[in-house]
Amino acid sequence: MAGKEKKVKLQGAVRKVDKKVYLKRYWQLYALLALPLIYLLVFKYIPMIYVQIAFKKYMLNKSVWAMPLAKKNGFEYYIKAFNDRDFINALRNTLLLNLKDLIFGFPAPIIFALILNELPFKGFKKVVQTIAYMPHFLSWVIIGSLSLQLFAQNTGMVNMLIKNLGGESIPFIAESSHWVRNYIGWGIWQSFGWNSIVYLAAIAGISPDLYEAASMDGAGRFQKMWHITLPGLKPTIVVLLIMNLGYIMGGGMERPMAMYNNLVMDKADVIATYVYRVGIKGLQFSLTTAVGLFQSVIGVILILGANFISRKLGERGIW
């Protein structure tokens, strides 16, 4: 919608064309826009009708409108969730894992982009870039089995190497805190290359004049990086940071699911896997819809908050 208004404004300003003529001329473009809009409507908005089962007792044989209200004025499942130790545990783990992902994973692509930018050989740069992108295309299931092959306590390659060198095997994936490190590490490995694309694009947009002028003034590499490249990247970093903060309560199911095992569930069970286990497998749709709704509401609050703060600090937000 915002795009539409903007376009109209732009067009109106430039050529003062009558709306009717304008629409007649460009209706094909709007027809094209309709497809993504319909996608949003069908897959994102219509399913929201079912959000109400978070407050209702789910029935297989009734329409969602006819299901009876849950006990305690519809808040039965919220009360149940917050009394459930597993949910509290999953909530804590979701926050902790995502926070660690943010702390360790967020700077990685920036650093990588900065390093890559300093490489003088174009060909080498391209090769490195491509290699770094590749893990992004691996599914978490594959990464999970890679992790098992490499880091299993006895049969994993790394531990076999350590033992053959005379060391003690390390429980990389069999002990909770090691597992968390392993989990964060694979996350960085998988995404730093891909995420650096945005930063590289932003770096490419910085005027070379600035670098030239700095060189004339006698600035070295690190000084240029610090005073030109990084400030140039700042708006991009802020926008991405805001978006990432929005995900801090979210996160997909595949990654923990493909990587966890029974020994580390105390730190590995997140909301997504909790919802899958209790809701889809345990058939408690109302309970898990309640959890999902709670998660989304917090996510929205976080994004709005981050956006607000960023604007207060004088940066551009998303809105």
Add this chain to the structure above:
Amino acid sequence: MKKKILSILLACSMVASLAACDGGDGGEDTGDVSAVQESKAEEAKKAGADFENGKFKETKKIVVEIYDRGNDGGSDPENNDYTEYIKKGMLEDHNVEVTFKKVPRWTEVDEINNLLAAGTAPDVCVTYSYPTIQTYANMGGVIDLAPYVEQYKNDLPNLWNWLGDTNINWDKDPKTGNLWCVEAKLAVSNRVLTFVRQDWLDKLNMKAPTTKAEFEKMLVAFKDNASTLLGADADKMVPYSVSYDVGWRAATLIESFLDPKMSDKEFYVNGFDDRKLTENGTKEGVRLLNKWYNMGLMWNDFAQYGSGDTTEDDMMKAGFVGAFTHNWDYPYRNGDDSINANLQRNVGANAKFVAIDPFEDKNGTHTKFVSGPIDRKVFFPATNTEPLASLLYLDWISAPEHIQYLQIGEEGVTHTVTSDGAIAIQPATGNAIMNSGMNIDYTITVNGLKLTSEELTNKSRALNYPGIPAEDVMNSHKIANTDLRVGKNVNVGAIEAEEGVGDTLSQKRDIAYDKAVVASTADFDKVWDEELKNYLSAGGQAIIDERTKKWEEFFGSSDMLP
């Protein structure tokens, strides 16, 4: 011009897709299944009118759930020699057209959940979990079978003959009279056994162990002689192997620590979970496993591999595993791909696993607890508009000659008949391949070999596993039936606390077992108590309490069933 046409086309397709979506969604929103259910009672009567001498005048259509095991090189579960046999028979005998719908074996509950929620579940569904069906029923998703099985008793002679009142009415609610499912019957109650590498025992000049102490001594001997037994692969040696599902995969060991004479009440109250986590004595069994684990006698990485992973099987097949506990016929299953067949190819002609019974209980017997003659549970979702035709289906597949055909297939293709009349199974190809042993997935009212006569069954049992010597199979069968304690039906109606917690508790149970086994010896008590508390507070205790209450309501202060 081109652009214009293209955009018109695009716009049209969008409108069409929007309309389609709206239609589908609208239907889901307004389609009230309860209305369908009401009209169903009338339809049942109508069906009765349309039904004469076991046959419908008009062809009825039903859809039946079938497990998809995704076997390499298996046959299409929806379309093979056996589905054809059933389809043809049902059409001829009852004028019912059967179609099969495959559901992945290892995620079947998730899949059925989704199908039920979408209103597209098969008419005949099958699952192993009664609480799941109870949950469906509470959501109004299941047909009450009680009136149907009685009303049409005369039309269902095979079903009543085979399952009997015991299995048909096993889950009938004593108060409301509701019957949400019928229980399939176990023809053989063999459960879990321990296996050991016969050739390793021979090599080390040892006898098969008959007590826990001897078993432990044997494991130590395996470990100490790893280089004799495995040569260059000595470091891959696993004297005793379990998986993450310790409660199943060490069942005979754990059960040997329970009281063989425990009361029916105690067994029932702790019996929500057949892995016996909360029984008295289980802890000591796990303590022994923990000791072995810390002595380096077990597979270190077992808890890191999840359900369906073949790593452990591959180690057995490669010959690295000395002993393990599993289903009573585990090393014999799958013909050419059986563990023993692989062992012979990979290690040598005399390499094989044989069954042993080394875990003595406090009376010196080898008590094995089995849950009763019940197996899978068959239910009809509320969307089933042909309950009579569906019951006739169950009746048809319960007929002795149909069971026999499905279990052994065609002579010359899947089996041969030996000189004394016994049936010997042989590997099949193409559409004759059975995706599950004895086609257990098609014979949903039976589990275990059941041929038309008991004599034939007994004669043939040993020949049911192509390539496996008859005496090995008989030995397993004999041990599996030693000191059986068969559970009885404690029918006290629905236990509310059991609904929806099955998966959560199964996982907590596995976590408790796994963590306790890998704990350091000093931490064992702490870890076990903590994890058990975790299990109990997640719903385990509520189940125990409700079961106790219900027991007392029905049986008073008596500890044993009448």
